[in-house]
Amino acid sequence: MTGNQKKPTPAQKEYQELAKKSVPKRKVVPNTIRAFLVGGLICLFSQGLQEIFIHFFHFEKSQAGNPASAVLIMLSALLTGLGVYDHISQWAGAGTAVPITGFANSIASAAIEHRSEGYVLGVGGNMFKIAGPVIVFGTFSAFVVAIIKLTIKAIGGI
Amino acid sequence: MTEYLWAFLVGGGICAIGQIMMDVFHMTPAHTMTALVVAGAVLGGLGLYDPLVEFAGAGATTPICSFGNSLLKGAMAEAERDGIIGVLTGIFEVTSAGISAAIIFGFIASLIFHPKG
Amino acid sequence: MLVGRQSWRFDNPPVILASAAIGGPFESKSPLADDFDAFHDDIWLKQNSFEKAEVKLLEHVCQKVLEKAGLQGQDINFLISGDLDNQITSSSFAARSLAIPYIGMFGACSTSMEGLAVASKLLDNGGANYILTATASHNAATEKQFRYPTEYGAQKPPTSQWTVTGAGAAILGKEGNGPRVTSATIGHVVDMGVKDPFNMGEAMAPAAVDTIETHLKEMNIEPDYYDLIATGDLGFTGYALANELFQKHGIQLREGLYTDCGMLIYGKNAKVFSGGSGCACSATVTYGHLLNRMRRGELKKILITATGALMSPLSYQQKESIPCIAHAVSIESIQ
Numbered sequence: 001m002t003g004n005q006k007k008p009t010p011a012q013k014e015y016q017e018l019a020k021k022s023v024p025k026r027k028v029v030p031n032t033i034r035a036f037l038v039g040g041l042i043c044l045f046s047q048g049l050q051e052i053f054i055h056f057f058h059f060e061k062s063q064a065g066n067p068a069s070a071v072l073i074m075l076s077a078l079l080t081g082l083g084v085y086d087h088i089s090q091w092a093g094a095g096t097a098v099p100i101t102g103f104a105n106s107i108a109s110a111a112i113e114h115r116s117e118g119y120v121l122g123v124g125g126n127m128f129k130i131a132g133p134v135i136v137f138g139t140f141s142a143f144v145v146a147i148i149k150l151t152i153k154a155i156g157g158i
Numbered sequence: 159m160t161e162y163l164w165a166f167l168v169g170g171g172i173c174a175i176g177q178i179m180m181d182v183f184h185m186t187p188a189h190t191m192t193a194l195v196v197a198g199a200v201l202g203g204l205g206l207y208d209p210l211v212e213f214a215g216a217g218a219t220t221p222i223c224s225f226g227n228s229l230l231k232g233a234m235a236e237a238e239r240d241g242i243i244g245v246l247t248g249i250f251e252v253t254s255a256g257i258s259a260a261i262i263f264g265f266i267a268s269l270i271f272h273p274k275g
Numbered sequence: 276m277l278v279g280r281q282s283w284r285f286d287n288p289p290v291i292l293a294s295a296a297i298g299g300p301f302e303s304k305s306p307l308a309d310d311f312d313a314f315h316d317d318i319w320l321k322q323n324s325f326e327k328a329e330v331k332l333l334e335h336v337c338q339k340v341l342e343k344a345g346l347q348g349q350d351i352n353f354l355i356s357g358d359l360d361n362q363i364t365s366s367s368f369a370a371r372s373l374a375i376p377y378i379g380m381f382g383a384c385s386t387s388m389e390g391l392a393v394a395s396k397l398l399d400n401g402g403a404n405y406i407l408t409a410t411a412s413h414n415a416a417t418e419k420q421f422r423y424p425t426e427y428g429a430q431k432p433p434t435s436q437w438t439v440t441g442a443g444a445a446i447l448g449k450e451g452n453g454p455r456v457t458s459a460t461i462g463h464v465v466d467m468g469v470k471d472p473f474n475m476g477e478a479m480a481p482a483a484v485d486t487i488e489t490h491l492k493e494m495n496i497e498p499d500y501y502d503l504i505a506t507g508d509l510g511f512t513g514y515a516l517a518n519e520l521f522q523k524h525g526i527q528l529r530e531g532l533y534t535d536c537g538m539l540i541y542g543k544n545a546k547v548f549s550g551g552s553g554c555a556c557s558a559t560v561t562y563g564h565l566l567n568r569m570r571r572g573e574l575k576k577i578l579i580t581a582t583g584a585l586m587s588p589l590s591y592q593q594k595e596s597i598p599c600i601a602h603a604v605s606i607e608s609i610q
Contacts, residue, residue, distance in 0.1 A: 008468040009468075011467070012466075012467045012468035013468075015467045015468075015481060016467065016468060016469070018516070018519060018520075018523075019469075019477045019516055022512075022515050022516060022519060023434055023474065023476075023477055023512055023516070024433040024434060024512060024549075025433075026181045026432050026433065027433075028177075028178070028181045028182060031177050031181055031430070032174045032177045032178060032181070033174075034177075035170075035173045035174050035176065035177035036170035036171065036173060036174040036177075037170060038173070039169050039170045039172065039173025039174070039176075039221070040165075040166035040167065040169050040170025040171075040173070040217075041166070041170075042169065042220060043165045043166060043168070043169025043170070043216045043217045043220045043221070044162060044165050044166045044169070044216070046165070046169075046216035046219070046220040047161065047162055047165040047215050047216035047217070048162075049216075050215065050216055065216070065219045066255035066256075067255070068216065068219075069219075069220075069255060069256050069259065070255055070256075070259040072220070073256065073259040073260050073263055074259065074263050076263075077260075077263035077264055077266070077267045078263075078267070080267060080271075080426045080428075081267040081270060081271030081426075082271070083271075083273075083274030083426060085426060085428050086425070086426050086427060086428045088428070089428025089429070089430060090428070090430055090431065093177050093180065093181075093430040094173045094174070094175075094176035094177035094179075094180060094190070094430075095170075095173045095177070096428055097173075097176060097180075097187050097190070097191065097428060097429075097430075098172060098173045098176035098190070098191070098194065098221050098222055099169070099173070099220045099221050099222070100220055100221075100222060100224075100225070100256060102187070102191060102222065102428065103191065103222055103225070103256075103260060104259075104260050104263065104264070105426075105427060105428050106187075106188075106191075106427060107260045107261065107264035108260075108263065108264040108267045108268075108426070109273075109423075109424040109425070109426035109427040109428075110264075110424045110427070111264040111265055111267060111268035112267055112268050112271050112272070112273050112424070112426055113273050113419055113424035113425060113426065113427075114268075114424075115268045115272070116323060116324035116325070116326070117324075119268070123265065123268045127261070127264055127265070129424070130187070130188050130423070130424075130427065131191075131260070133188050133189075133191070133192045134188070134191045134192055134195050134222065134225070135257070137192045137195060137196050138192075138195040138196070138198075138199065138225050138226045138229050139229055139249055139250075141195070141196040141199040141200065141226060141229075141230075142199045142202075142226060142229035142230040142232075142233050142249055143233065143245060143246075143249065145199050145200060145202070145203035145230050146203075146230060146233040146234055146237060146245045147242075147245060148203070149203055149234065150234075150237055150242060150245070180430070184471075186429075187428075187429050187430075272319075273325075273415065273424065273425045273426050274425065274426065275318045275325070275414060275415035275425050
C-alpha cells in the first residue's frame with residue numbers, strides 16, 4: 001500500500017470513512033465566533049491607533065494606516081517573544097492569524113526559534129519560513145493583476 | 159462612531175472567513191494567509207477593495223488581504239508615472255512600512271527572547 | 276527462533292536487568308510521575324538549543340540505567356538507540372559521549388520497541404552479553420522540525436498530540452533477576468492514506484492493529500494470554516479507532532485489557548489534546564510505570580506495541596500520505 005497512488009484504494013477509503021465518524025471534529029462554530037470577535041477587536045484597536053496618529057501626530061487619513069500597522073507588528077513581536085502570543089492564538093485562531101499580527105508573529109516566532117542556528121543562517125535564513133508564501137504570492141499576484149490591467153488599458157478598454 | 163462599528167464587523171468578518179478556510183477546508187495558516195493576500199490583490203484590481211477601505215477603515219486595512227491590495231496599488235501608481243517598468247519599481251512602495259517593521263521587530267525579538275517551547 | 280513470517284520467540288529470553296525513565300517539567304505533572312527516575316525543571320537542560328537538550332536527556336537516562344544495573348559503559352556490548360531528530364543526531368551524539376558500540380535505528384515513535392526487539396534477538400542468539408536500548412524525544416525540538424516554530428500561533432486541532440520531553444532506557448542481559456522479553460513481532464509499513472500530520476492517531480491505528488493481530492496469529496495465542504496490551508502513542512483518537520478496528524477484525528479484548536501509553540502519560544489534560552506522543556512516550560511509560568507494576572507483581576505478561584509515523588516534513592509538503600509501523604514486544608515475569 002504505497003502513498004504514491006493519487007486515488008485511495010477501497011481499503012483506504014473504507015478506513016477513512018470509519019475514521020470520519022469517530023475522530024473528534026474541530027468545533028467550527030465556536031472557533032469562527034471567537035475568530036470574528038478577536039479579529040474585530042484587533043481591527044477596532046487598529047482603528048483607534050489610526051485616530052491617535054491622525055489627531056496627535058498629524059498624519060493624513062490616508063497615511064495613518066502605516067504607523068498603526070507598525071505598532072501592531074511591534075506588539076505582536078513582543079507578545080511572541082514573551083511566549084504569550086501562541087496561547088492567545090490557540091483560542092482565537094484566525095482572529096489573530098488573519099490580521100497583520102499573524103504575519104508579524106510568523107516572522108518573529110521563526111526568528112526566535114532559529115537563533116540556536118546562529119543569526120545569519122538561523123535567524124536570517126529561516127525568518128520567512130511561514131510568511132514567505134504571503135510575500136511571494138502577494139507580490140506575484142499584484143504583478144499579474146497590474147500587467148492585466150495595464151494591458152486592458154493599452155488595448156483601449158477600461 | 160459608525161466607522162468603529164464597521165471596522166469591528168468587517169475585520170471580524172474577514173477573520174471569520176479565514177477561520178472557515180482553516181476549519182472547513184483544512185487549509186494551513188500559510189495557505190489561508192496566502193489565499194487572502196491574493197484575494198486582496200484581485201479585489202484591488204477589480205476596484206472593489208478601496209471602497210471597502212473607505213467605509214470599514216481599519217477593518218479592511220488590518221487583515222492580511224490589505225497587503226495584496228497595497229502591493230497592487232503601489233504597482234499601479236508607479237506604472238501610471240513610469241510606464242510598465244513601474245510595476246516592478248512600485249510594488250513595495252506602499253507596503254514598505256509593514257514589511258520593514260516585521261523584519262526589524264522580528265529580528266530584535268530574536269536578539270532579546272528565547273523560545274519558551 | 277523465527278515463528279511465522281515476522282515474529283520471534285526467544286529461546287533464551289533476555290532479562291531486563293534495569294530500566295529508567297527521565298522526564299521534563301511538564302512530565303513531572305504526569306499521573307505516572309512516581310515511576311520516573313528524575314525530572315528536569317527546564318526544557319533547555321542548560322543547553323543552548325532544544326536539540327542539544329535532547330542529547331542530554333538521552334545521556335542522562337543511559338547513565339541512570341547503568342547506575343541502576345550496577346554496570347559501567349564499558350560492560351555494555353551495544354547501544355541501540357534512535358529518536359525523531361533528522362539523521363537521529365540525538366542518539367549519535369549521546370553514543371559519542373557514552374562510547375559504546377552503537378546501532379542507530381529509526382522507527383519514529385516505535386523506536387522503543389524496535390530497539391527492544393532487535394536487542395533481545397541479538398542476546399537470544401548469543402550475539403552480546405549486555406545491550407543498552409534507549410530512545411528520547413523533546414517537545415520543542417519535534418515541533419520545530421515537524422510542525423511550526425514553538426511560538427507560532429497556529430491553532431492545533433483536537434486530534435493533535437503532545438510530544439513527550441523525556442527519555443527511556445533498558446539494559447538487557449542473558450541472566451539475572453527481572454522481567455524477561457519473551458517474543459517480538461516486527462511490523463510492516465501500513466499506509467491508509469491519512470495525510471494530516473496533526474492526526475497521527477488516525478494514521479497509526481491500522482498499523483497497531485495489524486501488528487497485534489499478526490502477533491496473536493503467529494504466536495498462536497488469544498488476547499487473554501496477556502494481562503495488559505498497550506499501544507505506544509495512538510492517543511485518545513487513535514485508541515478509539517483501534518478499538519473499532521479490533522472489533523471489525525473479530526479480536527475480542529476484555530474490559531481493561533487494552534490501553535495506550537499516550538493516554539496514560541498525561542491522563543485527560545486539555546493542554547495535550549489527544550494525548551502524548553513521541554519516542555519517549557512508549558519508552559517512559561513502559562520502562563517506568565509498566566515494568567514497575569510487573570516488578571510489584573501486579574502484571575505478569577504484557578504486550579507493548581509501539582507505533583510510529585514514518586513521514587518527514589518534506590514528504591508531507593510533497594503531498595505524500597503518512598506510512599506507519601508498529602512493533603510488538605512481549606515482556607513476562609518468569610520464575
